[in-house]
Amino acid sequence: MNFNDNNLDNNLECIAAATREEDFPIFSREIDDNSLIYLDSAATSLQPRRVVSEMSRYYLEISANIHRGKHYLSEEVSTEYEEGRYKIAQFLGCAGNEVVFVKNTTEALNIVARGLDLGKDDSVVVCTDSHHSNYLPWLGGAEVKLVRVGARGAVDMEHYRELLKLNPRVVALTHCSNVSGLHVPLEEMTRSAKEAGALVVVDGAQSIPHRRLNVGRLGIDFLAFSAHKMLGPTGIGVLYGKQSHLRDMRPFCLGGGMVDWVDTSGYRTRKIPHKFEAGTPHIAGVYGLVAAVKYLEKIGFDRLEAHDLELSKLLFSEAEKRDYLEVAAPGPHADRCAILSFKMKGVDDMGNIARMLSDSYGIMCRSGHMCAQPYVDYSFNGDILRASCYLYNNRGDVINLFEALDQLQLMVS
Amino acid sequence: MNNNVDDTFEAAREEISYAYENVRFFRKHMEEANLSPGDIRTPGDFAKIPSTEKKHYRKNFPMDVLAKGYTLKDEQLSRFPSAGTTGERLLTVELGLIYMKRAMDSMSVYPLIHTVFNKQPLNQVRYAPPNCSDVECANPYSKMQDRLLRDGTLVLSVYHDLLTTPEVILEQNMEEVETHQPRMYFVDSTHLAFLMRYMRKHGYTPPKAPFLASFTPCTGISRRQVLETFGRDVHFSEVVAMSEMGYLAMECPVGGLHGNTKSYYLEFICNGRPAEPGEIAELYITTLDNGCIPHLRYRTGDVYRYFDSPCLCGHEFPLIRIEGRLRNFLFRNGEIVLTPKELDEIVGAPPWMDMYKLKQADENDFLFNFIPNDKYEEDNEKYIRDELLLKLGPGAHLVMEKVDYIPTERSGKFLSCVSSVGEKIYDKGFCL
Numbered sequence: 001m002n003f004n005d006n007n008l009d010n011n012l013e014c015i016a017a018a019t020r021e022e023d024f025p026i027f028s029r030e031i032d033d034n035s036l037i038y039l040d041s042a043a044t045s046l047q048p049r050r051v052v053s054e055m056s057r058y059y060l061e062i063s064a065n066i067h068r069g070k071h072y073l074s075e076e077v078s079t080e081y082e083e084g085r086y087k088i089a090q091f092l093g094c095a096g097n098e099v100v101f102v103k104n105t106t107e108a109l110n111i112v113a114r115g116l117d118l119g120k121d122d123s124v125v126v127c128t129d130s131h132h133s134n135y136l137p138w139l140g141g142a143e144v145k146l147v148r149v150g151a152r153g154a155v156d157m158e159h160y161r162e163l164l165k166l167n168p169r170v171v172a173l174t175h176c177s178n179v180s181g182l183h184v185p186l187e188e189m190t191r192s193a194k195e196a197g198a199l200v201v202v203d204g205a206q207s208i209p210h211r212r213l214n215v216g217r218l219g220i221d222f223l224a225f226s227a228h229k230m231l232g233p234t235g236i237g238v239l240y241g242k243q244s245h246l247r248d249m250r251p252f253c254l255g256g257g258m259v260d261w262v263d264t265s266g267y268r269t270r271k272i273p274h275k276f277e278a279g280t281p282h283i284a285g286v287y288g289l290v291a292a293v294k295y296l297e298k299i300g301f302d303r304l305e306a307h308d309l310e311l312s313k314l315l316f317s318e319a320e321k322r323d324y325l326e327v328a329a330p331g332p333h334a335d336r337c338a339i340l341s342f343k344m345k346g347v348d349d350m351g352n353i354a355r356m357l358s359d360s361y362g363i364m365c366r367s368g369h370m371c372a373q374p375y376v377d378y379s380f381n382g383d384i385l386r387a388s389c390y391l392y393n394n395r396g397d398v399i400n401l402f403e404a405l406d407q408l409q410l411m412v413s
Numbered sequence: 414m415n416n417n418v419d420d421t422f423e424a425a426r427e428e429i430s431y432a433y434e435n436v437r438f439f440r441k442h443m444e445e446a447n448l449s450p451g452d453i454r455t456p457g458d459f460a461k462i463p464s465t466e467k468k469h470y471r472k473n474f475p476m477d478v479l480a481k482g483y484t485l486k487d488e489q490l491s492r493f494p495s496a497g498t499t500g501e502r503l504l505t506v507e508l509g510l511i512y513m514k515r516a517m518d519s520m521s522v523y524p525l526i527h528t529v530f531n532k533q534p535l536n537q538v539r540y541a542p543p544n545c546s547d548v549e550c551a552n553p554y555s556k557m558q559d560r561l562l563r564d565g566t567l568v569l570s571v572y573h574d575l576l577t578t579p580e581v582i583l584e585q586n587m588e589e590v591e592t593h594q595p596r597m598y599f600v601d602s603t604h605l606a607f608l609m610r611y612m613r614k615h616g617y618t619p620p621k622a623p624f625l626a627s628f629t630p631c632t633g634i635s636r637r638q639v640l641e642t643f644g645r646d647v648h649f650s651e652v653v654a655m656s657e658m659g660y661l662a663m664e665c666p667v668g669g670l671h672g673n674t675k676s677y678y679l680e681f682i683c684n685g686r687p688a689e690p691g692e693i694a695e696l697y698i699t700t701l702d703n704g705c706i707p708h709l710r711y712r713t714g715d716v717y718r719y720f721d722s723p724c725l726c727g728h729e730f731p732l733i734r735i736e737g738r739l740r741n742f743l744f745r746n747g748e749i750v751l752t753p754k755e756l757d758e759i760v761g762a763p764p765w766m767d768m769y770k771l772k773q774a775d776e777n778d779f780l781f782n783f784i785p786n787d788k789y790e791e792d793n794e795k796y797i798r799d800e801l802l803l804k805l806g807p808g809a810h811l812v813m814e815k816v817d818y819i820p821t822e823r824s825g826k827f828l829s830c831v832s833s834v835g836e837k838i839y840d841k842g843f844c845l
Contacts, residue, residue, distance in 0.1 A: 075502060079823040086574070086820035090782075095818045097577040216817055243579065271572075294774075 012314065014299065014307035014391040023048040023295075024392055034362030037397045042178050042206060042339050042388030043366050044228045047288070051231055054291035055284040065280055067257060081283060084290040085273070091293050092223070092240055093214035100239040100246070100273040101281055105205040106133035108224030108239035109172075111276060112201055113137035115249030122169040125198070127155060127184065129177040129375040134203040134224075138172060149375070153180035153329025160189065164196040171198045175213075176206035179370050179379075179386070180329035181312065181339030183207060190220055199245070205229055209390065210308040210337050212301040215240050227285065232292035236285025239276070246272040253278040296391075304391060311338035311389045311398060318402045324409050328379055338389035341370065343380050344405070346413045350385040353408060361404040363397075422456060424701040425678035429453055429462070432707040435480040438473040439709060460680075460687070464697055464710045467501050470657065474504060483705045490705060494544060495656035505657040511704045512659040515676040519660035522671040522728045523650050526623045529597055537566040538595040540586070540604050541628045542825025543573060557589050567593045573825040575607055576818050583611045590619045601628035602635035602651075603768070603827040609642045610767065623648035629826045630735055630753065633762035634769070653735055655713065658698065662733060671730035672719065676701060679731075680710070681719050683845050690721040693736060693752070695845045714739050716752065716845065740839035743773050743805070743832050751804050753830035759800045765789040770819045771801075773832035779805060781813045789815075 013020075021027055024046050029036050038046060064073035066081045082096075089096045102108045118124065118141035126135055128146045138144050145163045148156040164171070171193040176183045186202065193200045201222040204213060208223075209230035215223050222245070226237040241249070251258060251269065255278040261268045269275035296304060315338055319327050328341040343350060354367035366386045369376045376384055387401055430450040432439035443449060446463050453459055470478055475485055483490065483506075491509040495502055520527040529535070560568040569586045572578040586608060598605070605626070612619060621643055626636075631651045639649060651670065653662040662672045672679050678701060680687065681694035688694030696713045716736040724732050736742075737753030744750065756771055769783040781801065783794065798813055805811065821827045 072502075082823045083820075086823075089818065089820060090816070093816070093818075095577045096574040096820050097572070243577070247579070 012307060012310050012395045014303060014394075020392050023050065025049060027392070031362040032359065034360075037361070037363040037393075037400055039387040039389060039393065039397065039401060040364045040366045041209075041229065041390035041393075042386065044234065045209065045231050045390050046392060047233065047292075048231055048295055050295055051233065051288045051291045054287040055233060058284040058287045066283055067274075077283060081281075081286050084286040087290050087293060088238055091212075091297075092238075093216045094240055095243065097272050098240055098243055098246065100241065100276045101286055102224075102237045102239050102276075103235055103282070104133075104226040104228070104237040105131075105203060105224045106137075108222075108237055109133050109201065109203065110137045111239055111252065112222050112224070112241070112249075113141065114252045116170065116199070117250065118142040118169065123166055124170040124172055125160070125163045125168045125193075126172045127174050127177075128378070129153065129155075129179055129182075129372060130172070130174045131178050131203060131205070132371045132373070133205075134172050134174050134201075135374070138170070142169065146374075152331045153177065153182050153379075155184050155189075157185075157188075161192060164192055164198070167196060168193075168198045170201055171196075172201045172203070174203045174206075176204075176210075176337055176339075177329075177372075177375075178206050178339065179341045179372050179375055179384075181206075181336040181341075181388075182329050183335045183337070185335075186213075186220075187218060190218055194219060206337065206339070209296075209304075210301075211305045221245055227289040227292060230292055231295055233282075233285045233288035236282045236289050238289075243272065246276070249276075251276050251278065255279050257281075299391060307391060308337050308389070311393060311395075312336050314395060314398050315340040315387065315389070318398060322402070322405070322409075324413060325405070326380065328384070338393070339386065340388075341376075341384050341386045343382070343384050344409060344413065348382065350383050353385055353405075353412070356408055357401070357404055361400070363401055363404055365401070421674055421678050421701070422459070425459065425699045426450070426453055428678075428699060428701050428703065428707055429709060431480070431703045432709055435482075436478060436707060438469065438477040439707070441477075442469075442709075456687075459710075462710050464712045465708065466712050467503050467657075467714075470505065470706065470708070471501075471503050475506070478706050479506070480703075480705055480707065487705075493656045493659075503657055505706060507659075507705050508702075511702045514702070515659040515673065518675040519652070519663040519671075519673040521675075522663050522665040522669075522726065522730055523648070525648055525666070526597075526625065526650055529623055532596070534565050535597050536593055536595045537564070537597045537599055538569060538590060538593060539566055539599045540569045540571065540608060541599070541601040542575075542604070542821070542827075543571060544825075557592065566599070567595070569608075571604060571825075573821060573823065575604060575821045575825075575827055578607075583608065587612055587615065587617055587619075591617075594620050596622050598622055598624045600624060600626055601826070602626040602631040602639065603629060603829075606635040606638040606767070609638050613642060618642065621647060623650070625650055625652045627652040627654045629828060630737060630757075632757050632769075632829050633760065634766055637762035637764070638767070653715075657711075658700070658708070661696075661698070662730075662735075665724060665726040665728055667725045669724040669726060669728075669732045670734060671724065671728055672717075672733045674730055679719075681717060685844070688719070691718055693718055693749075693845065695739065714839070716742070737830065739843070739845070740836045741828060741830050741832055742835045743771075743779070743830070744834045744838055745776060745806055745809070747838070750806060751801075751830075753828075755804075756801075756830045759804070760797055763793065765793050768819055768827075769829055770827075771830050773834050776834060777808055777810050779809060779811045781811060782816045782819050783813070784817065784819060785815050 026046055062077050064077050066078045085099050086096045088099045122142040123145055124138040124142045125145050128149050148159045150156050175186055190200050200220045202220050204223050204225040208225040221242050223240040228234040258270055258275045258278040259267045260270050319325050324345050326343040351367040354365050357363040357365055368383050433443055433450050489508050490506045493505045570582050651664040654660045662670050664670050678699040680697040682697055683692050683694040696715050696717050698711045700708045716739050718734045720732040741753050742749050765788040767784045767786050771781045773779050794813055
């Protein structure tokens with residue numbers, strides 16, 4: 001792996017072209033003679049060879065279960081699995097037993113929402129542009145209060161402060177919107193929520209791949225994210241929770257691996273984090289996740305963040321040049337990541353555009369409601385198309401997207 | 414190298430004959446090298462015996478490493494499981510009396526501790542990495558009686574990942590120490606320093622008694638914290654022990670670490686030859702007890718220097734210094750650039766730091782994490798950075814980070830210096 005040590009070049013490359021081809025063999029694929037341009041990392045990123053080889057190492061050389069037996073392989077895999085937990089803890093700036101391995105962000109947020117035993121008298125403040133995974137889990141138990149977003153997609157801070165006066169028990173923040181790409185002012189919102197006595201739960205699925213968060217310094221109570229948006233495998237994610245909260249919380253999934261003692265009159269759960277990890281976990285996933293974090297650290301989060309910002313600027317500046325596009329959260333917002341959601345004026349079916357971009361140009365984008373239907377319907381009144389970049393994308397990828405859209409626009413509008 | 418060279422060497426020769434006659438693995442091991450006990454007449458001959466390693470004792474356990482006449486049902490035998498600091502676990506059994514004799518021989522370098530140890534009741538308190546599964550043990554529900562051993566030793570609860578041990582357990586530790594009133598502590602110094610920080614914060618000073626510090630090498634900052642709590646006149650002795658052997662070496666009252674040459678024949682090997690005094694060398698051990706599992710030329714993977722100068726304490730056991738485990742050494746371009754002991758000397762015992770860990774992630778990348786305390790002032794760590802960069806050489810990328818948390822190894826031991834490069838080199842068979 002060779003990364004450029006200098007600042008980003010004019011081509012906005014985070015990793016050198018040769019490294020990209022070597023580390024991500026998928027780029028040798030062609031779709032009907034078109035080179036692959038992958039602009040759907042906000043849904044799922046690509047996996048580098050190193051991540052896959054670490055998972056293969058588990059399956060081909062170890063294969064055994066964790067924490068189940070005394071044999072050699074069991075001991076070996078248990079050690080590597082737990083060392084993986086330590087690695088993630090250091091990555092987040094928390095303690096090892098504050099890291100729970102889960103399936104994904106959605107499961108993590110469900111664990112928190114159910115574990116807190118919220119009642120009808122409790123209220124939860126949620127951002128309107130939340131992904132369904134940080135919205136639906138809060139419905140049903142407590143009363144959900146939605147924070148408005150402004151015309152340009154930014155959270156209405158005045159409204160947020162008004163809602164905090166209602167003494168919510170939980171504030172569930174989405175650090176980076178998967179639709180607009182905008183980051184909320186996390187430190188400020190956390191501080192205000194804490195002053196109001198609320199627990200702060202953060203969906204970091206879109207931000208953790210690009211910028212490093214130190215949960216200890218931020219003072220948040222919970223953080224959830226998925227490996228598959230940060231070069232890791234699908235089916236594995238992380239829930240960070242403050243020790244005191246995790247200890248008090250009730251696990252909703254019961255079974256093997258999470259109890260110290262069981263008899264016919266009851267059971268006693270294991271200590272944290274194991275009481276939240278019932279059943280055999282996605283062991284290979286942890287190997288992959290750790291390899292992904294090491295890969296990102298090797299590049300450096302300063303570099304990742306800078307690259308993300310530059311591509312974000314390029315996406316929005318190119319979009320602004322085209323009056324046939326209707327863009328989510330338009331305008332020069334500094335704190336956003338390289339996600340652009342848009343609609344082509346006069347086009348009802350953006351899924352069709354996504355299909356043509358893919359099949360005719362080799363450009364992979366996401367279409368639909370982005371699992372944020374209330375926000376997307378409010379902003380666009382229908383489905384949209386989303387382009388999202390990651391470390392393997394460069395200026396050429398973005399320019400190709402817009403040139404393809406220019407051509408398609410002539411045919412569809 | 415030995416002070417009582419002749420006696421010890423004769424005992425080693427006897428051990429070879431005993432192992433050859435009674436232990437299937439050793440007979441085969443010697444025969445494969447075309448050797449029989451009669452061929453071993455001088456220390457030079459002794460070196461012809463191929464060294465043995467942990468894997469030999471693991472693979473041949475129990476059938477081919479237990480001496481004739483012993484079975485696992487033998488009530489005199491004690492089990493000594495090693496979780497394996499390095500991931501290389503091992504189960505050893507030995508006569509309890511032999512372990513005790515090795516401990517007593519080692520303790521002869523510290524007469525006061527030797528005396529205290531022999532007075533009953535000792536009410537020893539053990540505070541060290543747990544030797545059970547990290548997901549199953551140290552839950553806050555266990556009672557003091559559950560952790561009281563037959564010899565009266567109280568095992569204090571602690572999490573494998575030391576710094577995640579919750580307050581409820583630390584509170585329990587404090588109350589139990591007060592109730593038990595120990596006359597001796599058997600501790601891991603990093604663990605003890607952690608407990609001391611908690612106790613001091615709560616204004617509690619535990620009963621003063623001698624400390625035997627083992628499990629992991631004692632760092633300067635851990636020792637400082639213990640001495641700050643109990644005063645410089647407390648009896649504090651570092652013990653080098655291995656679960657498959659028992660006590661190997663112990664620190665005397667004037668601070669010298671003495672290798673136990675009464676219980677073992679010690680060889681310090683560098684580049685395949687006996688090391689010179691002061692030279693870095695791996696320790697090979699041969700037991701001398703005609704016990705249940707004799708060990709011959711056993712590669713410890715631990716690196717030492719030995720010295721031929723006498724100690725101020727006057728004890729005849731040779732002075733040694735432990736550099737650390739070979740796999741934890743920092744390497745660049747295949748050469749050792751720093752040992753864990755040398756790192757600890759660079760760090761020293763600064764009053765503003767509670768813990769540290771240096772990790773070599775790859776050839777050029779080094780991460781130094783440290784936990785500062787309230788005495789820390791900006792850039793206190795500069796001298797460490799400067800000195801480390803000098804030692805690590807050109808092109809080394811060193812990151813120094815202030816953190817609140819540093820994980821232990823999964824074995825429960827806290828190692829202050831680890832190296833993924835060292836591990837790879839060692840696993841490929843690197844020998845000094």
